[in-house]
Amino acid sequence: MVKRFSAKRNMIREALLELDHPTASDVYDYIRKEYPNISLGTVYRNLSEMAEDGEILRLSMSNSPDRFDFNTEDHYHVVCTECGHILDTGEGLDAKLLSDLDRAVEASTGLFVKSRYLLFYGICRECMKKDSGKE
Amino acid sequence: MVKRFSAKRNMIREALLELDHPTASDVYDYIRKEYPNISLGTVYRNLSEMAEDGEILRLSMSNSPDRFDFNTEDHYHVVCTECGHILDTGEGLDAKLLSDLDRAVEASTGLFVKSRYLLFYGICRECMKKDSGKE
């Protein structure tokens, strides 16, 4: 199936650059401000295809809609449990640590590790400041 | 809200012991074989409450329904991308490796890590044997 040029797909790319780990509906809302005639289905279809093609990443968070990331470099995500903000780890998350972890998992399970999905939860800097006053 | 005895909840506990990381509907089907009058809503409600209470774990896999784990010990999960089988890591997944990883993430993001969700993908032993014949 040969890919054709699509203005909508480019708008979606632009939205991904502009927004921070947006959901499909974030992207939809963003584009709709300028071009109210885009369809939510189009957003979902394009995001899914782009993720399928490896052009973007799909992040599945528990209990909330999937999010998408234009950054396909090897990196991971952290979620602030206070404000919900999602941050990227720098892409050089110590490769040795990760491969040691893979080896440990392999030793423990017998499964040959091909990839991993890591998500960290905690308190971000901003919320730490905000919270230090109260409690 | 004081918890009362519930025969259905005990059936759900039993199903969790019997089945391997089941979804809510796996549990429902399992119990229904013996007690066809159980309601799917009851299964969902109990599983959610038990997970909320920390009696069991809720695992959210991407693109598939949540799964539940009676084992609340500190451990992680690996998924075989061939057969879909979910395996537990032994619970002693080198605490030092994990805390080193936390520190690396903290250094990279500024977020103070409180917990993590780790999922590994790969090929399990059985599928490795099966596959070694072909290709």
Place this chain on the structure above:
DNA sequence: ATCCTTAATAGTAATCATTATCGTTATTGT
């Protein structure tokens, strides 16, 4: 520049997982 094939779209229906509602049932303390 026009024609053809079919990718892409808008609009909407359908599906899937999950939660909420509500009238009834059943546990447990009095």
Place this chain on the structure above:
DNA sequence: ACAATAACGATAATGATTACTATTAAGGAT
């Protein structure tokens, strides 16, 4: 036994996502 209300079954509702269908529009061939 009785009253208060947790738990239940049945089913409606919600939210996220995918599927369907008729229409539009890339872009290569004529």
